[in-house]
Amino acid sequence: MNEIPSTTDLEKRIAVLEEKISCTEMPSQKPGFHPLWAMSLTIGSLLLAFYATGFPRHYYPVLFGLLLLLLLYHRGILKPSPGLWRWPQIIVNGLLFCMFFHFLIGGGITHPFEWLKLPVLTKAEPQTDASWYSWLMPDYSVQWQGIPKVSEWSIDLTKIQTFLLLAAFAGGLFRFEPFTSIAVITLLLVSLPAYLRYQWDTVFWFLILGSVSIYIQSTIKKRCTRNPF
Numbered sequence: 001m002n003e004i005p006s007t008t009d010l011e012k013r014i015a016v017l018e019e020k021i022s023c024t025e026m027p028s029q030k031p032g033f034h035p036l037w038a039m040s041l042t043i044g045s046l047l048l049a050f051y052a053t054g055f056p057r058h059y060y061p062v063l064f065g066l067l068l069l070l071l072l073y074h075r076g077i078l079k080p081s082p083g084l085w086r087w088p089q090i091i092v093n094g095l096l097f098c099m100f101f102h103f104l105i106g107g108g109i110t111h112p113f114e115w116l117k118l119p120v121l122t123k124a125e126p127q128t129d130a131s132w133y134s135w136l137m138p139d140y141s142v143q144w145q146g147i148p149k150v151s152e153w154s155i156d157l158t159k160i161q162t163f164l165l166l167a168a169f170a171g172g173l174f175r176f177e178p179f180t181s182i183a184v185i186t187l188l189l190v191s192l193p194a195y196l197r198y199q200w201d202t203v204f205w206f207l208i209l210g211s212v213s214i215y216i217q218s219t220i221k222k223r224c225t226r227n228p229f
Contacts, residue, residue, distance in 0.1 A: 033216045035085035041213035042092045045206050049099035052202035056102040058158045064105075064165075065098030079219050089217070096210055103203065105165055107157030107194035114152075117144040161191055 056062055069090070072078040081089040119142050146152065164187040171180030 035081040035083075035089065038081065038213050038217050039085065039089055039092065041209050041216075042089070042096050045209035045213060046092065046095055046099060048202050048206040048209065049096075049103065052199045052206055053099070053103050053106060056098060056106060057108045058106065060158055060162050061101035061104075061106055062098045064101040065096075066094055068097045068101075069094045076219060078214070078217050081217070093214075093217070096213070099206075100210065103198070103206075105158055105161035105191075107161055107191055109154050110157045110193065114146070117146050119143070120145045157190070157194060161187060164190065 073080070073090070078093070080086045122143050164183050168180050168183040168187065171177070171183055
């Protein structure tokens with residue numbers, strides 16, 4: 001027969017249950033930050049992003065940025081600014097997320113074999129007033145020219161980056177960590193030529209200021225204690 005729990009055990013369990021029920025999951029705000037701080041940091045981060053990476057050349061970064069904005073506000077991770085600061089801050093946050101995805105998957109059209117060239121011997125035509133020696137002994141020079149249909153071949157790197165990013169999201173959603181890691185590493189390797197074109201001294205401060213801006217706008221959620229029984 002099962003042993004009947006004592007009164008002390010029942011009181012402990014009821015106390016833990018009451019504490020778990022009373023533990024709120026509603027977000028609490030970070031005090032002491034005026035909305036001007038978030039606005040200034042976000043605008044500064046946007047200016048640095050435009051200077052370092054340029055404007056988005058594809059609608060994919062804009063689409064992902066707006067979806068992320070809606071998700072963060074819908075889940076309560078970002079708290080709206082009070083008063084007249086609300087909609088201006090939402091707009092600049094949306095632009096910030098668009099620029100972040102433009103940095104992440106904004107490779108655009110690239111020519112992977114543009115460097116592949118062959119030496120070609122060319123003849124320089126002498127001028128009309130040139131001497132008889134120039135006409136008798138033409139001037140030859142070696143120039144490097146691309147291979148037709150090979151050096152001019154181009155691919156849309158943004159589509160490949162987007163596919164790998166969606167694959168990483170899917171792996172994270174289903175908690176398949178090996179697949180997620182492989183997708184992220186492949187995304188970094190594929191995007192490396194595009195990342196090297198950025199001005200990283202500016203990109204660094206763009207990421208720092210943007211992260212601080214999102215942090216002071218975010219909410220704090222209290223964790224509920226687990227029932228030890």
